[in-house]
Amino acid sequence: MKKILVADDEMSIRLLYSEELKEEGYDVITASNGKEALEIVSREPLDLVILDIKMPEMSGIEVLRQIKEKYPDLPVLLSSAYSEYKQDFGTWASEEYLVKSSDLEDLKAAVRRHLKN
Amino acid sequence: MPLNRLTFLTNLIDLFTSTVSYEERLANFVYLVARNFNVDQVLFFGLDKNRSRLFLNADSRKSVLRPRLEFALGEGIVGQTAQQRTPLILQMSQLPVQPENQPLLALVPNVQTLACFPVADDNFLYGVLLFISRVSREFLPVEKETILIACRMLAGNIRQALLHEEAKKRIAELAVLYEIAKATGATRELPVLLEQVVSISAKVLNARGASLRIVDEVSQQIHVSSEYGIVPRDVPPVGTLFCEKPLLTGELPSITSELTNSQGEKHYFAGIPLNLKGHLKGMLCLYDKMGANHSFQQFDQENIQLLQTLAGMATSSIENALAFQQIEALAAKNARMVNILTVLHDISAVLMTTIEMDKILTILVRALTFKNAMDYDRAIIFLVDKRRQLLVESRHAYQPSAASTLPLRQALLADLGNPEEATPVGPHPIEVPLRPDQGILAQSVLFRKPFHIMRADQHPQVNQQIREQLSGQEFIAVPLLAKEEATGVIVIDNHFTQRPLDEEDMHFLTMFANQAALAIENSRLVETIEASSKELTLIRERMLESDRLAAMSSMAEGLAHEIRNPLVSIGGFARRISKQVKAGEELKWHELKKYVDVIVDEVGRLEKILRQMFDYTGDSLGYFREHEINGLVEDALTLIHRDLEKYNIQVVKEYADLPPVYCDERQIKLVFYNIFQNAQQAMENGGTLTIRTFPLEKKDGLYAAIAVSDTGGGIAPELVYNIFNPFFTTKEQGTGLGLSIAQRIVSRHYGDIEINNELGKGITFTVTLPIAKYCLLPLKNSTSGTTSLEEV
Known part of the structure; x- marks a missing residue:
């Protein structure tokens, strides 16, 4: 069973994403901020990470940078309410940048795409 | 007839004391002598002024034509007698006749005796007396003696006559000199x-x-x-x-x-x-x-x-x-100078009364042509058209046929608006390109030099157009100089009177042109300022408009961000419920409850956001109520917390318990939002925002003070005074309106914003707002202005 980390400061988003992804048959762990996400990445063997960008303590971009430094092969998807972070070079290291939507089909498709590799 | 000596001498005395003229006395004397001594003829030879020759002066025989006889001193019997001053008697029978005496012998035929006696006094010889006799005649000693006495008397008489003559001459000269003196003094x-x-x-x-x-x-x-x-x-x-x-x-x-x-x-x-x-x-x-x-x-x-x-x-x-002539000329020159200076003064005073170009030009051409002003027959003013690089004829005038009866100042100002005079340049004003090869006018402007042309028709540098206008005359062209720049040229001539122009005309025209140039320059400046002012107002309005749009769009963006997360959650859970219901599976009630709770919470959150937004941007009508100031500050802070986090800005809060402030909640929130935003923009590389609230007692009562400090390094001290000016900003993207709006709102609340700029550290804004109690009860508590915070 593939293991996915969802990091978002919004409790309702964490709940929505984990419910949907579990239904797809993945094992889902959540983190409510950047620091917590990095701890989990260093502790648990993961297949994919979904990161919110605007989080307290540490932004998703910084988390992405540190993950890619240590685990360049671990796929990371960015999921943000804002589209303008696409202009930030820091986000380009991610596998995909997704703007949050209540329709999670795009997200799930992206997860499937990157888990194959 | 024997000589009666007494009778003869008596006769002589009578003669010499008579009043007859000198010439007549001499004539009578020789006649008397000839008769008394019984000789044929007696002649008197007078010595000339140079005392070198003797001339025949008197003859006892009154012949019509007196022969011209003269002898040099020592020549003949006459000359010898004069030289020796002793009597000489010649008997023709005894001696051969000397040739020098021949003219004397020719006077009377058969002369036998010539006797010559000197006429002299003790000092001078005046002449000789010559006796001529046709009979041989001896002179007795008594006769000689008598003749010598008569000769001495004659000498005295001649001397008197000469003195008299001299005196008369001197008197005449004096009279002449007197005449001259009288004439020259008059x-x-x-x-x-x-x-x-x-x-x-x-x-x-x-x-x-x-x-x-x-x-x-x-x-x-x-x-x-x-x-x-x-x-x-x-x-x-x-x-x-x-x-x-x-x-x-x-x-x-x-x-x-x-x-x-x-x-x-x-x-x-x-x-x-x-x-x-x-x-x-x-x-x-x-x-x-x-x-x-x-x-x-x-x-x-x-x-x-x-x-x-x-x-x-x-x-x-x-x-x-x-x-005297020089003094008079100087006085006349002075009088003319004073007159011209007075005229120039009047003109300059009149020019001060207007800044309208049309009126200024009219005043100038009037001043040039009016009889009681500069008094030229014709005047043209050319102005420089910078854009087209042309000198354009802007105004011309002739001397009015009837001189104005008004004083100069009034005459210059009378009927200034008269449209006929305002546009006297014909349909085709003269235009001269501003190049040195375009003649005197262009040169006058380009080289900033006046010109005095004596014969316009013969001067190679005079433009053809001008030449036609001036019809071959003397004229002067003076440049209009203001601040080293020539803005035009004045041309004058005396077409009708033909009064010649001189150095003085040049001098005064130059002075006049300086005043004229200043007036024209001022008028142009005012025109430019007015145009710029209009443009500025437009720009200001446009900026205000664009700023409103920018504020709205920034708010809309923030709104979009704030509502996307709840919307994603609501939508996401709604889809899950819908999926479960559609599948017809057995409903997991506890899961559904969880989803619905999330939806309810998120909707509540959306409503809160909307409330905040519309409280903030809502209608601008003042809605004053008592509010806890700390709460308003906190609300404003939540509006910007996203940006503060983004730029890694720590917030330190020190709130004191404060009595309520009477204010419009939305406006006060905007004040702090703007101040926070300003602080955040000053700390783009992170920093600390310190918010401190405290009570402050001022002269007129108790105030709530809110001090907001940043660590952005402050601004240059010379810029501090501009900080509340609209559109003043030190930031690339700021509009410069925020603090200006804040100050306006605070002053509307009878409060104050103070700024403390510490270069290298940061800026502290301190907002003070009056405590509600004092605002509500200003009259009742007017005497308790010193009430302390504890009592409140």
Whole structure:
């Protein structure tokens, strides 16, 4: 069973994403901020990470940078309410940048795409 | 008839004391002597002034034609007697006749005896007395003695006559000098004075003509001259004669000379220099002294002496008159200067009354052409058109036919709005390209130089168009200079009166042009300022508009971000519920409850966001109520917390318990939002935002104070005073409106914003707002202004 980390400061988003992804048959762990996400990445063997960008303590971009430094092969998807972070070079290291939507089909498709590799 | 000595001497005494003239006495004397001594003829030879020759003066025989007889001293019996001063008696029978005496023997036939006696006193010989007898005659000693007595009496009488003659002459001279003195003292008019001097000189000496010329010492040209009678034209003029002499220094001697004209006629002249203090002032000349029978004679030494005396007197009078003439000329010049300066002053005062270009130009052309102002016949003003690089005729005018009766200032201002005068340039104003090869006008502007052209039609540099206008005359062109720059050119001429233009015209026109240029420059500046001001107002309005749009769009963006997360959650869970319901599976109630709770929570969150947004941007009508200031500050902070986090800005809060403040909640939130935003923008690389609230007692009561400090390094001290000005900003993207709006709102709340800028550290804004209690009860508690915070 593939293991996915969802990091978002919004409790309702964490709940929505984990419910949907579990239904797809993945094992889902959540983190409510950047620091917590990095701890989990260093502790648990993961297949994919979904990161919110605007989080307290540490932004998703910084988390992405540190993950890619240590685990360049671990796929990371960015999921943000804002589209303008696409202009930030820091986000380009991610596998995909997704703007949050209540329709999670795009997200799930992206997860499937990157888990194959 | 024997000599009756007593009778003879008595007769002589009678004769010499008679009042008859000298010539008649002499004639009677020789007759008396001839009769008494019984001889045929008695002659008197007088010694001339040079004491070298003797001339026949009197004859006892009154012949119609007196022969012309003269002898040199020592020549013949007459000359010898005079030389030896002793009587000589010649008997023809005894001696051969000397040839020198032959003319005497021719007078009477068969002369036998010649006797000659000297006429002299103790000092001088005056002549000799000659006796001629046809019979041989001896002179007895008593006869000789008697004759010698008679001769001495005659000598005395002649001396008296000469003295009398001399005295008469001196008196005549004195009379002349008196006349001259009277004439020269009576007038200061140089021409009149000269006329009198020449006419008196000529009359006194009985000269045919006279002239007087005064030479200008500087130019050595003849300054003034006067003539009287006939001055011969075809003889070399005296001017050339005395110009050959060294001029101006040393005393020039008087000259007498003889000149022969082309017809071979002889003319005589005397030149008397007018010397004053060693300087030659001029020359008095007399021509052709008239003698008997209208013959011309040379002037003698006595004439010259008299003329010199006369010239000496005239010189000082002429000098006085010259000085007076100079003073008068200076006074006239001064009067003209004062007049012109007064006119210039009036013109400048009038120019001050308007800044409208049309009116200024009208005033200028009037000032140039009005009789009581600059008084030129015609004037044209050209102005520089910078864009097209042209000189364009902007106004021209002629002197009005009827002079205005108004004082100058009123006349210049009268009917200024008159449209006829406002556009007097024809449909095709003269245009001159601003290039040096385009003639005088362009050159005047380009080289900032005035020009005085004597003959416009013959000057190669005068533009064809202008030449036609000026019809070949003298004119002056003066550039209009303001701040080293030529903005135009003024052209004037005297087309109708033909009054010549001079240095003074140039001078005053230049002064006039300076004033004119300033007035024109001021008018142009004001026009520019007005245009700029209009443009600024437009820009300001546009900026305000764009700022409103920017604020709205920024708010809309924030709104979009704030609602996306809840929307994603609501939508996401709604889809999950929908999926479960559609699948017809057995419903997991506890899961559904969880989803619905999330939806409810998120919707509540959305509503809260909306409330905040619309409270903030809502209508601007003031809605004043009592509010806890700390709460409003906190609300404003939540509006910006996203940005503070983004730029890693720590927030430190020190809130004191404060009584409520009477205010419009939304406006006060906006004040702090703007201050926070300003602080955040100053700390783009992170920092600390410190918010401190505390009570503050001021002279007029208790205030709530909110101090907001950043660590952004502050701004340059010279910029601090601008910080509340609209549109002032030190940031690339700021509009500069935020703090200005904040200040306006605070002052509307009777509060204050103070700024404390610490360069290198940061800025602290302290907002003070009056405590509600004092605002609500200003009259009741007016005496308790010093109430402390504890009591409140």
